[in-house]
Amino acid sequence: xxxxxxxxxxxxxxxxxxxxxxxxxxxxxxxxxxxxxxxxxxxxxxxxxxxxxxxxxxxxxxxxxxxxxxxxxxxxxxxxxxxxxxxxxxxxxxxxxxxxxxxxxxxxxxxxx
Amino acid sequence: xxxxxxxxxxxxxxxxxxxxxxxxxxxxxxxxxxxxxxxxxxxxxxxxxxxxxxxxxxxxxxxxxxxxxxxxxxxxxxxxxxxxxxxxxxxxxxxxxxxxxxxxxxxxxxxxxxxxxxxxxxxxxxxxxxxxxxxxxxxxxxxx
Numbered sequence: 001x002x003x004x005x006x007x008x009x010x011x012x013x014x015x016x017x018x019x020x021x022x023x024x025x026x027x028x029x030x031x032x033x034x035x036x037x038x039x040x041x042x043x044x045x046x047x048x049x050x051x052x053x054x055x056x057x058x059x060x061x062x063x064x065x066x067x068x069x070x071x072x073x074x075x076x077x078x079x080x081x082x083x084x085x086x087x088x089x090x091x092x093x094x095x096x097x098x099x100x101x102x103x104x105x106x107x108x109x110x111x112x113x
Numbered sequence: 114x115x116x117x118x119x120x121x122x123x124x125x126x127x128x129x130x131x132x133x134x135x136x137x138x139x140x141x142x143x144x145x146x147x148x149x150x151x152x153x154x155x156x157x158x159x160x161x162x163x164x165x166x167x168x169x170x171x172x173x174x175x176x177x178x179x180x181x182x183x184x185x186x187x188x189x190x191x192x193x194x195x196x197x198x199x200x201x202x203x204x205x206x207x208x209x210x211x212x213x214x215x216x217x218x219x220x221x222x223x224x225x226x227x228x229x230x231x232x233x234x235x236x237x238x239x240x241x242x243x244x245x246x247x248x249x250x251x252x253x254x255x256x257x
Contacts, residue, residue, distance in 0.1 A: 018213045020130065020157055021161075022129050023129060023167070024126040024127060025132070046118075053155065053159075053162065055156060056160055059150050063217070067214060067215075083150065084152045088156070091210070091226065092208075092210055092222055092225075093212075096211070097213065097217070098214075
Protein backbone atom coordinates (compact mmCIF):
# COMPACT_ATOMS: atom_id res chain seq x y z
CA UNK A 1 0.00 0.00 0.00
CA UNK A 2 1.27 3.42 -0.91
CA UNK A 3 -0.27 6.86 -1.12
CA UNK A 4 1.23 9.94 -2.68
CA UNK A 5 -0.07 13.50 -2.51
CA UNK A 6 1.26 16.92 -3.40
CA UNK A 7 0.75 20.47 -2.22
CA UNK A 8 2.26 23.75 -3.36
CA UNK A 9 4.00 25.95 -0.81
CA UNK A 10 5.08 29.06 -2.71
CA UNK A 11 7.36 27.83 -5.47
CA UNK A 12 8.00 24.51 -3.78
CA UNK A 13 6.02 21.33 -4.33
CA UNK A 14 5.83 19.15 -1.25
CA UNK A 15 5.17 15.54 -2.16
CA UNK A 16 4.14 13.36 0.76
CA UNK A 17 4.56 9.63 0.36
CA UNK A 18 3.02 7.15 2.79
CA UNK A 19 3.40 3.40 3.04
CA UNK A 20 5.79 1.09 1.22
CA UNK A 21 7.76 2.05 -1.86
CA UNK A 22 8.71 -1.25 -3.43
CA UNK A 23 8.78 -2.61 -6.98
CA UNK A 24 4.98 -2.78 -6.89
CA UNK A 25 4.49 0.91 -6.09
CA UNK A 26 7.69 2.61 -7.30
CA UNK A 27 6.31 3.12 -10.81
CA UNK A 28 3.46 5.13 -9.35
CA UNK A 29 5.97 7.36 -7.51
CA UNK A 30 8.01 7.86 -10.69
CA UNK A 31 4.94 8.77 -12.75
CA UNK A 32 3.65 11.14 -10.08
CA UNK A 33 6.96 12.97 -9.71
CA UNK A 34 7.57 13.06 -13.48
CA UNK A 35 4.22 14.68 -14.08
CA UNK A 36 4.97 17.34 -11.44
CA UNK A 37 8.31 18.12 -13.12
CA UNK A 38 6.56 18.09 -16.50
CA UNK A 39 4.19 20.76 -15.20
CA UNK A 40 7.14 22.94 -14.27
CA UNK A 41 7.14 22.09 -10.57
CA UNK A 42 10.86 21.47 -10.40
CA UNK A 43 11.50 22.48 -6.78
CA UNK A 44 10.36 19.37 -4.97
CA UNK A 45 10.48 18.28 -1.36
CA UNK A 46 9.72 14.60 -0.89
CA UNK A 47 8.41 14.13 2.64
CA UNK A 48 9.25 10.55 3.63
CA UNK A 49 7.99 10.72 7.21
CA UNK A 50 5.21 8.21 6.51
CA UNK A 51 7.31 5.82 4.43
CA UNK A 52 7.83 2.66 6.46
CA UNK A 53 9.60 0.62 3.81
CA UNK A 54 11.69 1.44 0.77
CA UNK A 55 13.58 -0.96 -1.47
CA UNK A 56 16.01 -0.41 -4.33
CA UNK A 57 13.02 0.15 -6.62
CA UNK A 58 11.91 3.07 -4.45
CA UNK A 59 15.43 4.42 -4.41
CA UNK A 60 15.46 4.28 -8.19
CA UNK A 61 12.23 6.29 -8.32
CA UNK A 62 13.82 9.01 -6.19
CA UNK A 63 16.98 9.10 -8.30
CA UNK A 64 14.99 9.35 -11.54
CA UNK A 65 12.98 12.27 -10.14
CA UNK A 66 16.16 13.91 -8.85
CA UNK A 67 17.72 13.71 -12.29
CA UNK A 68 14.61 15.00 -14.05
CA UNK A 69 14.18 17.96 -11.71
CA UNK A 70 17.83 18.96 -12.01
CA UNK A 71 17.68 18.70 -15.80
CA UNK A 72 14.91 21.31 -15.64
CA UNK A 73 16.95 23.59 -13.38
CA UNK A 74 15.31 22.49 -10.15
CA UNK A 75 16.11 20.05 -7.39
CA UNK A 76 14.56 17.30 -5.31
CA UNK A 77 15.25 17.29 -1.60
CA UNK A 78 14.25 14.73 1.00
CA UNK A 79 12.68 15.40 4.37
CA UNK A 80 11.94 13.54 7.58
CA UNK A 81 12.97 10.03 6.56
CA UNK A 82 12.49 7.43 9.28
CA UNK A 83 15.79 6.05 10.63
CA UNK A 84 15.60 2.75 8.76
CA UNK A 85 14.70 4.45 5.50
CA UNK A 86 17.56 6.89 6.04
CA UNK A 87 19.88 3.92 6.53
CA UNK A 88 18.96 2.68 3.07
CA UNK A 89 19.66 6.10 1.58
CA UNK A 90 23.05 6.17 3.28
CA UNK A 91 23.90 2.60 2.31
CA UNK A 92 23.31 3.45 -1.34
CA UNK A 93 25.32 6.67 -1.09
CA UNK A 94 22.29 8.76 -1.98
CA UNK A 95 22.78 11.19 0.88
CA UNK A 96 25.97 12.41 -0.78
CA UNK A 97 24.22 13.43 -4.01
CA UNK A 98 21.04 15.01 -2.68
CA UNK A 99 20.07 17.15 0.25
CA UNK A 100 18.35 15.52 3.21
CA UNK A 101 16.58 17.49 5.94
CA UNK A 102 15.22 16.48 9.31
CA UNK A 103 11.89 18.21 8.79
CA UNK A 104 9.63 19.22 5.93
CA UNK A 105 9.83 22.86 7.07
CA UNK A 106 13.62 22.86 6.84
CA UNK A 107 13.54 21.28 3.40
CA UNK A 108 10.99 23.82 2.13
CA UNK A 109 12.97 26.69 3.67
CA UNK A 110 16.12 25.48 1.89
CA UNK A 111 14.50 26.48 -1.40
CA UNK A 112 14.05 29.99 -0.04
CA UNK A 113 10.27 30.00 -0.30
CA UNK B 114 12.67 -22.83 20.35
CA UNK B 115 12.64 -22.74 16.59
CA UNK B 116 9.98 -21.18 14.43
CA UNK B 117 9.28 -22.25 10.88
CA UNK B 118 7.04 -20.40 8.47
CA UNK B 119 6.53 -21.09 4.80
CA UNK B 120 4.45 -19.37 2.18
CA UNK B 121 4.01 -19.96 -1.53
CA UNK B 122 2.93 -17.05 -3.70
CA UNK B 123 2.58 -16.27 -7.36
CA UNK B 124 5.67 -14.67 -8.87
CA UNK B 125 4.06 -11.26 -9.28
CA UNK B 126 4.80 -7.89 -7.72
CA UNK B 127 1.53 -8.02 -5.77
CA UNK B 128 3.09 -10.80 -3.70
CA UNK B 129 5.87 -8.59 -2.32
CA UNK B 130 3.82 -7.14 0.58
CA UNK B 131 2.63 -10.66 1.44
CA UNK B 132 6.21 -11.91 1.78
CA UNK B 133 7.01 -8.98 4.06
CA UNK B 134 3.96 -9.80 6.18
CA UNK B 135 5.17 -13.39 6.55
CA UNK B 136 8.53 -12.13 7.81
CA UNK B 137 6.86 -9.75 10.26
CA UNK B 138 4.66 -12.55 11.58
CA UNK B 139 7.61 -14.90 12.12
CA UNK B 140 9.70 -12.18 13.79
CA UNK B 141 6.91 -11.36 16.22
CA UNK B 142 7.13 -14.88 17.58
CA UNK B 143 10.84 -14.61 18.33
CA UNK B 144 11.74 -12.18 21.13
CA UNK B 145 14.73 -9.97 20.64
CA UNK B 146 14.58 -9.32 16.90
CA UNK B 147 14.97 -5.55 16.64
CA UNK B 148 13.30 -3.30 14.11
CA UNK B 149 16.45 -2.82 12.05
CA UNK B 150 16.97 -6.55 11.70
CA UNK B 151 13.36 -7.03 10.74
CA UNK B 152 13.68 -4.31 8.10
CA UNK B 153 16.85 -5.88 6.72
CA UNK B 154 15.17 -9.29 6.44
CA UNK B 155 12.24 -7.78 4.57
CA UNK B 156 14.54 -5.77 2.32
CA UNK B 157 16.67 -8.78 1.35
CA UNK B 158 13.63 -10.91 0.54
CA UNK B 159 11.96 -8.06 -1.32
CA UNK B 160 15.02 -7.55 -3.50
CA UNK B 161 15.49 -11.25 -4.18
CA UNK B 162 11.82 -11.78 -5.06
CA UNK B 163 11.74 -8.66 -7.25
CA UNK B 164 14.66 -10.08 -9.23
CA UNK B 165 12.88 -13.41 -9.61
CA UNK B 166 9.63 -11.76 -10.71
CA UNK B 167 11.19 -9.33 -13.18
CA UNK B 168 14.10 -11.43 -14.49
CA UNK B 169 13.81 -15.03 -13.32
CA UNK B 170 10.44 -15.63 -14.93
CA UNK B 171 11.04 -13.30 -17.89
CA UNK B 172 9.58 -14.78 -21.05
CA UNK B 173 7.96 -17.62 -19.14
CA UNK B 174 4.54 -18.15 -17.68
CA UNK B 175 4.79 -16.68 -14.18
CA UNK B 176 5.36 -19.46 -11.71
CA UNK B 177 5.60 -19.40 -7.97
CA UNK B 178 8.00 -18.36 -5.26
CA UNK B 179 8.35 -20.29 -2.03
CA UNK B 180 9.64 -18.42 1.01
CA UNK B 181 10.60 -20.48 4.05
CA UNK B 182 11.84 -18.96 7.31
CA UNK B 183 13.58 -20.74 10.14
CA UNK B 184 14.03 -18.51 13.14
CA UNK B 185 15.70 -19.29 16.44
CA UNK B 186 17.47 -17.25 19.08
CA UNK B 187 20.73 -17.16 17.15
CA UNK B 188 19.79 -16.61 13.54
CA UNK B 189 17.19 -16.29 10.84
CA UNK B 190 17.54 -18.53 7.79
CA UNK B 191 15.40 -17.64 4.79
CA UNK B 192 15.23 -19.82 1.71
CA UNK B 193 13.64 -18.54 -1.47
CA UNK B 194 12.86 -21.09 -4.15
CA UNK B 195 11.73 -20.41 -7.70
CA UNK B 196 11.46 -22.33 -10.94
CA UNK B 197 12.44 -19.66 -13.45
CA UNK B 198 15.67 -18.96 -15.24
CA UNK B 199 18.80 -19.53 -13.19
CA UNK B 200 20.70 -16.47 -12.09
CA UNK B 201 24.41 -16.15 -11.47
CA UNK B 202 24.86 -13.64 -8.63
CA UNK B 203 28.63 -13.57 -9.02
CA UNK B 204 28.26 -12.17 -12.54
CA UNK B 205 26.08 -9.25 -11.51
CA UNK B 206 27.94 -5.92 -11.29
CA UNK B 207 27.85 -4.02 -8.01
CA UNK B 208 26.80 -0.38 -8.14
CA UNK B 209 29.27 2.40 -7.41
CA UNK B 210 27.72 4.08 -4.38
CA UNK B 211 30.29 6.89 -4.56
CA UNK B 212 29.40 7.88 -8.11
CA UNK B 213 27.99 11.29 -9.00
CA UNK B 214 24.36 11.37 -10.12
CA UNK B 215 25.20 11.62 -13.84
CA UNK B 216 27.53 8.62 -13.67
CA UNK B 217 25.26 6.52 -11.56
CA UNK B 218 23.15 3.73 -12.98
CA UNK B 219 19.55 4.03 -11.90
CA UNK B 220 19.28 0.39 -10.84
CA UNK B 221 21.44 -2.44 -9.62
CA UNK B 222 21.08 -1.90 -5.90
CA UNK B 223 19.03 -5.01 -5.20
CA UNK B 224 21.83 -7.53 -4.91
CA UNK B 225 24.02 -4.92 -3.23
CA UNK B 226 21.43 -4.51 -0.48
CA UNK B 227 21.20 -8.27 -0.01
CA UNK B 228 24.97 -8.55 0.45
CA UNK B 229 25.02 -5.51 2.76
CA UNK B 230 22.29 -6.74 5.08
CA UNK B 231 22.78 -10.52 5.24
CA UNK B 232 25.62 -12.46 6.84
CA UNK B 233 25.43 -15.24 4.25
CA UNK B 234 23.89 -15.53 0.81
CA UNK B 235 24.11 -18.84 -1.06
CA UNK B 236 22.56 -19.61 -4.42
CA UNK B 237 22.19 -22.99 -6.05
CA UNK B 238 20.31 -24.36 -9.00
CA UNK B 239 19.12 -27.95 -9.00
CA UNK B 240 16.49 -29.91 -10.88
CA UNK B 241 14.16 -28.93 -8.04
CA UNK B 242 14.51 -25.22 -8.79
CA UNK B 243 16.68 -22.26 -7.90
CA UNK B 244 17.28 -21.79 -4.21
CA UNK B 245 18.66 -18.69 -2.54
CA UNK B 246 19.54 -19.13 1.12
CA UNK B 247 19.95 -15.98 3.20
CA UNK B 248 21.25 -16.06 6.75
CA UNK B 249 21.18 -13.25 9.26
CA UNK B 250 22.81 -13.86 12.62
CA UNK B 251 20.93 -12.32 15.53
CA UNK B 252 23.89 -12.15 17.88
CA UNK B 253 26.93 -11.76 15.66
CA UNK B 254 30.19 -12.96 17.13
CA UNK B 255 32.61 -10.23 18.13
CA UNK B 256 35.32 -9.57 15.61
CA UNK B 257 38.59 -11.13 16.61
